[in-house]
Amino acid sequence: MSLIVQKFGGTSVADLKRIRSVAERVAKSFDQGNDVVVILSAMAGVTDDLIDMANQVTVLPDKRELDVLLATGEQTTAALLAMTLQSMSYPAKSILGYQAEIITNCNHGSARIVKIGADRIKELIEKRNIVVMAGFQGCDPEGNITTLGRGGSDTSAVAIAAAIKADTCEIFTDVDGIYTADPNVCEKARKLSAISYDEMLEMSGLGAKVLQIRSVEFAKKYNVPVHVRSSFSEEEGTMVVNEDSSMERLIVSGITHNKDTARITLKKVLDQPGVAAKIFSPIADAKILVDMIIQNTRAEGLTDLTFTVSKKDFSKALEIEKQVAKEIGAEKVFGDESIAKVSVTGVGMRSHSGVASKMFTTLAGENINIIMISTSEIRISCIIEEKYAELAVRVLHKAFGLDKD
């Protein structure tokens, strides 16, 4: 008998029929003698519909009120699932973010959890209830409703699992685990039975949208074993756990790619203190997230500076930098939207040399030019021409011995 947290995403609760399937799955775990806490997202599409509605009211809806509006999505699915379980004669109770004492900071729309009371949940569990919690939501210390940002239900689930010391946190989703590469691009991709928190963090940051990155940070911090698995099958998925000796020892555990990237280059920028601040402050003011930044020194006290942003922010960022270029006297500004980022990730890199050179050699072997490079302790990313993205994934997958037999 274990204490299990089960999180179901929007696709898994998209309609009453699917909510019924979720109820059956939850009931099965409960019947096996487990204590179960369920965390739900809103029905697929509902959060977007609510945001659309708010945007019809005004282009910049008040963030506090937007959170009150969005919180109804998860409140609805939590009530419906608890109702469904009750109708099947299971003792279920819904609980909302504030009722579960998910205390966050006041940063509406992307609040961070600062404390979880969890007493109410523990009390309900002790009475052998199935607890159905609305994900994505919490409240600030003054009792205002807050939301945790896109994918926030993952974080709700992991945070609750940590707070109640659950044995495992199951994330049910529309994929059946973490793959060595996107199976749509690389047919030889295989499902990993386990992956470390650090690798998952890198891969989440690289566009593998299986888990919200903050939920992985949380899982790592509190050492919560996370099981990513399919809502639609009984098969085991991928365990996201602490790196340890029992884990499959791969040098590289995954190849990821992300086409949602574009670069902007400022040529012949005066290489002196304060210039970088002038380039990036207006970008930050416009709430544009910058991914990679690379600076090459040229002769004559001049430098070239390149950075990448997501494609949706490209035009705006380019416009801003054209203005900046005039002010700082850069020679030229240009951009390129037809690029992609390909990355290899693996904790094995810490102890193995030669990963970078193998990556560069493999890409060169296919005549794929590398435009930019960035690295972390367990990841190497290359910016290449967008049209080569799929090819790059496949050849790297093979080169690093990830192809299934």
Place this chain on the structure above:
Amino acid sequence: MSLIVQKFGGTSVADLKRIRSVAERVAKSFDQGNDVVVILSAMAGVTDDLIDMANQVTVLPDKRELDVLLATGEQTTAALLAMTLQSMSYPAKSILGYQAEIITNCNHGSARIVKIGADRIKELIEKRNIVVMAGFQGCDPEGNITTLGRGGSDTSAVAIAAAIKADTCEIFTDVDGIYTADPNVCEKARKLSAISYDEMLEMSGLGAKVLQIRSVEFAKKYNVPVHVRSSFSEEEGTMVVNEDSSMERLIVSGITHNKDTARITLKKVLDQPGVAAKIFSPIADAKILVDMIIQNTRAEGLTDLTFTVSKKDFSKALEIEKQVAKEIGAEKVFGDESIAKVSVTGVGMRSHSGVASKMFTTLAGENINIIMISTSEIRISCIIEEKYAELAVRVLHKAFGLDKD
């Protein structure tokens, strides 16, 4: 400068355009220097849609969970109105039932308010916020969400007005006040400028669906002046207030009629203790509300007993009584669905005799047969054939001097 509570019903917030109109109306009161607390219903139709959804899950949804589900309706409109006011640069804040400390008993679906903290609302008002409260909802002492039953937002509004000692509670609705009769039936009906709590209580009970009856009880208990007026015009409506000397002195203030009634008669029932209990217990068990009950004594220790129920409960009640009749040995059971109730209401009756005889004479003058009679201190109701309902309203309206000139 006053402290005003303004309640807007489902039709007034049916879509974003109407919510904008509500915002403009609220803003106007605020600009005049008033402190304003707004209470909202869900968008017209939304509560029904949510109930339908719950009924798709199960025929008898868990009541606690149904309340969690239904509460999303008012949460949505409160967030949207606050957002709209903010976008117009007004300092608005939404507040939900539990946040406003609307403490109710645990009777999910038709909870009664037992306490209102109101500190949070007062605090927000002191900071010159427009407070936008979700109506219809509260929470029990353990923090579970409860709802107040159909029309419950009226009660929320009056209760809040009482708790914060508001100068007036404006109920904005799709009619422009309380009329001496239904204007659809009696074209000479006129709008009353004022009506007493007691008269309003009688008229609400008689099917004038302008105010939830419990809101009137609340208003009477705490002496809250209620102004019933139209959302769609600036015109003054009807004040529902304590009976006092300044009030227009009419003997009768209104003629109401209700076609949603049907009668069931048990003939030749043995007139002995316990028989009435045998007749009405199974009706109560079936959750059927009985309106009028009349018993006529016959000779030979036998009696006839007639009662009325709403038309939707008629077949079920008849079926039940056929069974009962066998058990208690009544000679015959029969029913009649083609009846209506016509009532005259007025506090003036307390000091004027002759109202009843005038009513009976007037109906007799049109050859309208009276099937049943029931009275209260300030009301006389007659059951007549349904087809005469409109005629009866018109002739009584004229007879009691209510026709407008």
